[in-house]
Amino acid sequence: MRRARHRHRCFLALRIVAAAVGFRSPARRGDGVGRFGRAPPPTGSRHVPSTPRRSTDRCRRSRARRFELSSSATDGDDADDDDAAPSLDEEDWRAFRARLVLGNGEGSEISSSSPWAYDSGRVIEPGSIVLAKAEPDFCYFGLDQQYFHKSVMLVTYHEEGEFTKGVILNRPTNLFLGDEDFLDEDGEPYVSKIEADGTSERGENSWRIWFGGDVKSLYCDDTEIVCLHSIDTELARNASDTLMDGILMTNYEGAMRLIGAGEAEAKDFWMFAGYAGWTGGQLLDEIERESWYMVSADSGTVCKELIRQRDEANADPRDAGLQTWSMLMGLIGKENEAKALSESFADLTLKEWAADAILFNSTAGSDDVQDDSSSSDLASSQLSDVFRPLSLAPNTLDRIVKLAVSAKNGLSGSILRGSSADKSPFLLSDQKYHKSILLLLQDDDRLTVGVMLNHPTTKTRPLRLPDGTEVEIPIRYGGSFGIPGVTDQPTIYLHAKRKLKELGVGEPVGRNEDQSSKMWICSEEQVVEAIAGGRASHREFACIEGFSIWEKDPDRIEEGILGEILEGKFEVVDPVYLEEFWVTLLAQAPLARETLDRNCRLASDAWRAAGGEEEKETIPSPCVYDSTVTVSELSDDALRYWIEAFLFGGVVTAAEKYSAFE
Numbered sequence: 001m002r003r004a005r006h007r008h009r010c011f012l013a014l015r016i017v018a019a020a021v022g023f024r025s026p027a028r029r030g031d032g033v034g035r036f037g038r039a040p041p042p043t044g045s046r047h048v049p050s051t052p053r054r055s056t057d058r059c060r061r062s063r064a065r066r067f068e069l070s071s072s073a074t075d076g077d078d079a080d081d082d083d084a085a086p087s088l089d090e091e092d093w094r095a096f097r098a099r100l101v102l103g104n105g106e107g108s109e110i111s112s113s114s115p116w117a118y119d120s121g122r123v124i125e126p127g128s129i130v131l132a133k134a135e136p137d138f139c140y141f142g143l144d145q146q147y148f149h150k151s152v153m154l155v156t157y158h159e160e161g162e163f164t165k166g167v168i169l170n171r172p173t174n175l176f177l178g179d180e181d182f183l184d185e186d187g188e189p190y191v192s193k194i195e196a197d198g199t200s201e202r203g204e205n206s207w208r209i210w211f212g213g214d215v216k217s218l219y220c221d222d223t224e225i226v227c228l229h230s231i232d233t234e235l236a237r238n239a240s241d242t243l244m245d246g247i248l249m250t251n252y253e254g255a256m257r258l259i260g261a262g263e264a265e266a267k268d269f270w271m272f273a274g275y276a277g278w279t280g281g282q283l284l285d286e287i288e289r290e291s292w293y294m295v296s297a298d299s300g301t302v303c304k305e306l307i308r309q310r311d312e313a314n315a316d317p318r319d320a321g322l323q324t325w326s327m328l329m330g331l332i333g334k335e336n337e338a339k340a341l342s343e344s345f346a347d348l349t350l351k352e353w354a355a356d357a358i359l360f361n362s363t364a365g366s367d368d369v370q371d372d373s374s375s376s377d378l379a380s381s382q383l384s385d386v387f388r389p390l391s392l393a394p395n396t397l398d399r400i401v402k403l404a405v406s407a408k409n410g411l412s413g414s415i416l417r418g419s420s421a422d423k424s425p426f427l428l429s430d431q432k433y434h435k436s437i438l439l440l441l442q443d444d445d446r447l448t449v450g451v452m453l454n455h456p457t458t459k460t461r462p463l464r465l466p467d468g469t470e471v472e473i474p475i476r477y478g479g480s481f482g483i484p485g486v487t488d489q490p491t492i493y494l495h496a497k498r499k500l501k502e503l504g505v506g507e508p509v510g511r512n513e514d515q516s517s518k519m520w521i522c523s524e525e526q527v528v529e530a531i532a533g534g535r536a537s538h539r540e541f542a543c544i545e546g547f548s549i550w551e552k553d554p555d556r557i558e559e560g561i562l563g564e565i566l567e568g569k570f571e572v573v574d575p576v577y578l579e580e581f582w583v584t585l586l587a588q589a590p591l592a593r594e595t596l597d598r599n600c601r602l603a604s605d606a607w608r609a610a611g612g613e614e615e616k617e618t619i620p621s622p623c624v625y626d627s628t629v630t631v632s633e634l635s636d637d638a639l640r641y642w643i644e645a646f647l648f649g650g651v652v653t654a655a656e657k658y659s660a661f662e
Contacts, residue, residue: 115304117297117331122287127244128155129295129302130166130283131328134341142346143642144429146353147171147211149346150325153276154302156226156241156249161280167212167226167272169302170321172309173358175209175218182225182252191256205259205266208310209273211358217274218357226272227255230303233263246299270306295332318625320354322347345641345658348624348634353428355625410443411561413510413518415573416450417610422621424635425569431642432477434635435607437581438548438570439494439519440561441509448550448561451478451492453542454603457647458591461491461543463528471531471538474590477647479548493527494519494542496582505530518575539586573610581609591648600640 120128130153135141141149153166179191209218216224227250228243229236236258240248250258252271258264278286286292305324309315329338341347418436419425426434432455442449453476460472475491482489495506496519506522522541530536552560564570573581584606589595621632637657644651 115298115301115331117295117301117328119332120294120296122284123294123296124155124158124160124164124283124287126155126158126241127247127296128158129153129169129297129328130155131293131295131332132325133291133293134337134344134346135291140645142344142349143431143638143645145214146346146350146428147214147357148276149350150320150322152321152324152328153213154228154243154247156243156275159280163280164278164283165215165275167228167275168210168321169306170309170324171211171354171358172315172317172321173209173211173218173360174315174317175358175360176206177209178207179205179256190252205256207266207269207271209271212272212274213276215275215277220274223273224275225252226275227251227269228272228306229255229258229264229269230299231258231264231268233258235261235263244299244302247302267310270310293332293334295328297328297331301328301331316625317358318351318354320350322350343627343658345634345637348627348629349428349638351625351627352631352634356428411440411448412443413508414440414443415519415575415578415610416440416561416565416570417573417607419569419571420611420613421568423631425567427631427635427638431635431638432646433569434639435604437573437585437607437610439509441492441521441547443561445552447552450548450550450561451544451546452476452548453494453544454585454588454606455643455647456588456591456595456599457545458649460590463524463531463538465528465532467532473527473538473541473543474588476542476544478544478546481547481549482545489545491524492544493522493524494544495522495536495540496520496578497536497540500530500536500540503535505535519578542586571611574612577610577612581606584609591643593648593652596640596644596648596653600643604636 117129130151132141132148132151132153134150147168150170151168152170153168155164155166157166158164180189182190184190184192211218212224212226216222229240229248229250230246231248232246236248236250239254239257240250242248255264255266255269255271259266283292287294305327309321309324326338326342329335416438418433424434426432432452435454437453438450439453440448440450455477456474457477459475461475462470462472464470473493478492493506494509500506501508501520505526506520508518509521510518527538527541531538550561550564552563561570565572584602588599588602591599621630623630624634640653641651644653
């Protein structure tokens with residue numbers, strides 16, 4: 001099912017699997033066809049990791065691991081206790097270690113009511129807290145995986161050399177589920193199984209959901225549910241794993257058994273959907289790269305924060321748990337760092353992620369739900385709405401619509417530009433496509449191949465003319481993909497000069513009707529010959545490396561690049577605007593600190609020209625939650641920082657605007 005777009009979404013019949021099996025997932029606003037995997041930065045740029053080595057947002061379709069209920073209580077009789085010389089009288093042994101680390105005297109009182117936390121260095125164990133370090137020199141988490149920015153994660157499992165997992169403690173949603181929303185493998189309410197064995201009775205339980213991480217998350221088909229609690233009874237200990245003194249972990253079934261036994265209510269549990277995961281040694285590597293602080297804290301501090309999140313009146317998920325992060329930073333002596341990194345660029349994109357992913361609206365009506373099956377039967381009249389009919393001549397629009405629907409010709413030769421919607425679909429990921437201009441080179445039943453036209457890199461392509469002189473053409477970033485197994489990736493040359501078209505220099509991209517309105521592709525030899533013969537200047541050619549690729553299913557019109565057009569991510573450009581935007585793009589220079597501002601301005605001007613738009617005052621876009629920065633402005637900044645990080649080699653201008661870089 002696909003839902004209509006709303007700023008706040010409603011899930012009328014959200015189904016999540018108890019024990020992580022058979023999840024019927026809600027559709028996220030903006031979910032579209034994924035592109036190929038992320039590629040490394042272009043050759044020649046300083047290495048910037050394309051993604052942290054941690055769990056990804058792609059859901060694993062294999063059956064999830066169940067949380068097995070413990071057959072015996074964690075009763076403190078572990079072998080490790082023999083090594084602990086001091087007797088702590090059932091207190092958390094971490095408290096004793098905290099006294100040693102924090103330098104307290106022998107007579108200092110350590111109890112569950114004494115709040116403490118400290119940087120534990122490289123110690124990773126269940127009950128540890130993984131506290132995100134902000135990244136003022138790169139702002140990676142402002143560009144992708146925003147949910148990890150200023151996150152507070154509780155380690156729930158750790159086996160050295162094998163796997164580590166944890167849940168994010170500070171991403172509460174405003175979504176509440178009832179018992180009917182938890183399904184078994186057969187799609188039936190899981191609570192029915194529990195009732196059948198007489199251990200629970202059907203009630204009116206309401207479960208608030210926390211976003212626990214991006215693996216088996218709220219939006220996956222096999223969501224994994226974790227319930228944290230602090231219930232100290234024999235049954236609770238037998239049905240749970242103890243993470244630290246006063247904090248235990250069970251699953252939905254264990255929670256229902258405790259409720260059925262009269263030992264708990266639903267509000268006594270914190271329910272997390274999804275988790276974050278690291279392969280063997282991965283978390284330690286990231287700690288050494290200074291991505292995280294490992295923190296040991298008392299259970300009272302953790303529980304107090306969870307209770308505050310649960311009970312806070314008028315809490316808004318867009319606050320994104322920043323208060324919890326700041327509190328823990330203060331406890332480990334990092335108050336100044338936390339204050340210096342407030343209201344950062346990544347803070348704002350985190351709030352926008354929260355608005356999209358964990359803010360729900362219970363007032364939307366049932367007409368929000370649409371059936372995907374109708375998508376493949378879209379009529380030309382419906383398609384016309386997404387091709388900007390107001391800016392296209394009728395004959396041009398008809399031609400584009402026929403081209404889009406026809407499987408014979410495809411979209412090869414078409415020019416697209418990034419969405420002009422009030423909120424860019426590329427704010428939180430794939431920022432390179434924000435206000436982009438693309439040329440589609442190939443479009444068949446399997447995939448669409450295109451190149452971006454508006455991103456100069458720091459490199460140039462030197463061409464030696466027959467008379468021995470040399471000219472240089474800026475190399476533009478066409479996309480993340482190259483030809484597998486090829487060391488020297490191909491360079492393509494494009495032009496749009498009418499005289500060269502008449503002379504047959506190169507050939508048109510696409511084979512549809514008026515070739516004079518098309519972009520032309522040519523070889524390096526043809527470029528050299530045209531320049532040497534005085535028929536063109538080297539400034540009239542674009543040199544591009546890399547490709548953008550979209551997979552598609554030939555049986556589904558809503559997939560591939562056409563699907564992204566139909567979703568409003570891209571708009572088809574009328575060829576009548578080709579000359580205007582092309583001349584503007586050719587004025588861009590190789591990327592450098594002194595050319596960055598001008599290149600960004602020219603790219604924006606070309607994007608507007610491609611839509612037939614003139615420079616004019618527009619209605620201001622809405623502001624980011626609890627901020628004076630508009631969403632439109634933030635999207636432009638995200639594009640700029642992507643250019644700096646991936647094409648230039650490092651973010652260099654954020655200090656001019658955001659406090660995190662002062």
